[in-house]
């Protein structure tokens with residue numbers, strides 16, 4: 001009996017920690033803050049926020065992706081980036097203080113240019129063909145610089161509707177947004193890539 005109780009306690013402790021691809025207590029606090037209105041966007045103007053922006057982000061577990069917290073995070077990221085005062089074309093979870101691999105991207109290559117959310121996203125392939133273009137970032141206020149980016153990329157992510165990992169080729173400006181946002185998940189800010 002005692003042994004069973006101890007095993008149960010050990011598994012409870014394991015599930016309780018965030019290392020297995022779940023949301024941490026702090027992540028949940030951010031996601032559930034007031035549940036209305038836009039989220040605070042982290043910037044390089046704050047030292048504490050820069051620490052989060054410079055950290056590598058982790059994948060979410062399948063279980064976390066099915067949670068109410070994930071659904072709320074996805075909705076709130078889109079609400080935040082598409083807010084007229086924010087006016088962005090993409091946002092990554094670290095920019096709202098959550099080091100998990102989730103980005104929201106405006107799909108200019110789709111009709112109506114909808115914002116879509118991509119969990120556990122990676123870029124598998126960058127085209128050798130590159131082009132220079134102006135970029136800005138919600139985390140680097142009031143700046144704009146030219147960055148050299150691949151003209152097409154192959155992305156891999158977990159498709160929530162399909163319930164499986166999928167790959168997709170993206171081109172043009174939308175491909176640039178994906179590169180900018182996935183960089184955030186590696187702790188890279190676009191100013192790192194500016195050609196001097």
Ligand SMILES: [Zn+2]
Pocket residue numbers: 136137138139180184190
């Ligand atoms: Zn950015």
